[in-house]
Amino acid sequence: MAQPSRTNGKGRSRPRAGNGSHEQADGGTPARDYSIAAVGRALDLLEALSRIGPAPLAALASQARCTRTAGFRLLRTLEARGFAIQDEARGMWRLGARWGVLGRAAVEQGALAATAMPFLTALGKTSGENAYLRVRDGLESETIAIFQTDPGLRVYSEVGKRQPLHAGSSRLLLAHAPEAVQTQVLAQRLPRFTPATRTDSAWIAADLQRIRTRGYLLTTDEVIAGAATVAAPVRDASGQVVAVLSLSAPTMRMRPPRPRTLLPLVLDTAAKLSRILGAPIAETAVRHADTGRKGSAAGGSGQDAMAAAPALASAGPHSIFR
Numbered sequence: 001m002a003q004p005s006r007t008n009g010k011g012r013s014r015p016r017a018g019n020g021s022h023e024q025a026d027g028g029t030p031a032r033d034y035s036i037a038a039v040g041r042a043l044d045l046l047e048a049l050s051r052i053g054p055a056p057l058a059a060l061a062s063q064a065r066c067t068r069t070a071g072f073r074l075l076r077t078l079e080a081r082g083f084a085i086q087d088e089a090r091g092m093w094r095l096g097a098r099w100g101v102l103g104r105a106a107v108e109q110g111a112l113a114a115t116a117m118p119f120l121t122a123l124g125k126t127s128g129e130n131a132y133l134r135v136r137d138g139l140e141s142e143t144i145a146i147f148q149t150d151p152g153l154r155v156y157s158e159v160g161k162r163q164p165l166h167a168g169s170s171r172l173l174l175a176h177a178p179e180a181v182q183t184q185v186l187a188q189r190l191p192r193f194t195p196a197t198r199t200d201s202a203w204i205a206a207d208l209q210r211i212r213t214r215g216y217l218l219t220t221d222e223v224i225a226g227a228a229t230v231a232a233p234v235r236d237a238s239g240q241v242v243a244v245l246s247l248s249a250p251t252m253r254m255r256p257p258r259p260r261t262l263l264p265l266v267l268d269t270a271a272k273l274s275r276i277l278g279a280p281i282a283e284t285a286v287r288h289a290d291t292g293r294k295g296s297a298a299g300g301s302g303q304d305a306m307a308a309a310p311a312l313a314s315a316g317p318h319s320i321f322r
Contacts, residue, residue: 041066042074046095047237047278049084054094112243113145113159116234116273120147120245123269127262129249130155133234134170135242136177137162139185141170144243156227156248166190166204167197168223169231169246174204175211176233176241182208196221216267217244218259220251228254230262232270237278245270 048063061071078084082098120131124147133145143157165174165185190199198204211217217231231246247266
């Protein structure tokens with residue numbers, strides 16, 4: 001619980017010091033710290049479970065940076081409420097089914113879009129371009145949030161709009177989808193939106209590997225003629241890609257090297273949003289020291305192997321082309 005205030009002898013109250021850092025309120029007065037250490041440790045355990053579970057107590061306690069005794073007591077409390085389950089025969093802990101209810105409620109309440117909007121807003125204002133957030137829903141992507149920098153700027157999507165996964169920034173979502181989804185998409189007759197739309201399944205399968213290696217995607221004219229996009233992945237606490245964050249603008253304002261110049265900003269914003277969602281720091285670290293310089297020299301090509309983000313484990317070519 002939050003620490004009660006003490007009276008300072010002059011009839012005014014002052015907050016008791018807490019355990020965490022204090023943000024500065026107006027006037028430079030330290031803001032009251034409402035953090036609760038036990039709740040923080042419980043959440044650390046749950047995030048560890050989402051990343052490495054099922055797992056033994058020792059591994060979870062190590063991940064959550066708490067003692068085994070504290071971890072055990074917290075897990076037992078969570079177990080009593082249905083948020084954790086222990087396999088006593090194997091000594092392994094896993095997430096409980098209760099999280100399914102909360103997860104569905106979060107989706108219904110637009111939690112991801114609401115969380116992302118401050119980041120989209122900052123990205124849009126800094127870049128001067130419209131910012132978008134898309135998620136995968138089955139074999140399609142859906143736009144769930146947009147920040148429009150200027151009402152006069154053309155918007156290339158709207159909230160709720162769906163499109164196939166093989167073209168534009170949605171291909172980044174396909175690159176991180178389960179292999180069964182990739183196989184199903186690549187087995188279809190893929191629609192062509194513009195002359196630049198890629199519909200060759202073999203080329204797309206190879207590009208999915210390139211996207212996973214690079215950690216970003218630059219596209220031009222693939223869905224809408226005259227539109228260029230800079231896109232980066234957003235990850236959750238399990239390290240999985242749950243959304244794609246992108247900037248889109250007319251190609252007349254996105255001539256090389258501008259897409260490369262904007263790339264570090266998009267990657268950094270996606271990494272910050274990922275960290276808010278609980279993604280491991282190793283998954284969100286962005287190495288973009290060379291991005292601007294290489295982009296200027298390379299003229300903005302979107303298909304080179306420059307690593308602006310950590311390379312992910314290579315899965316090799318898609319199985320249907322091996």
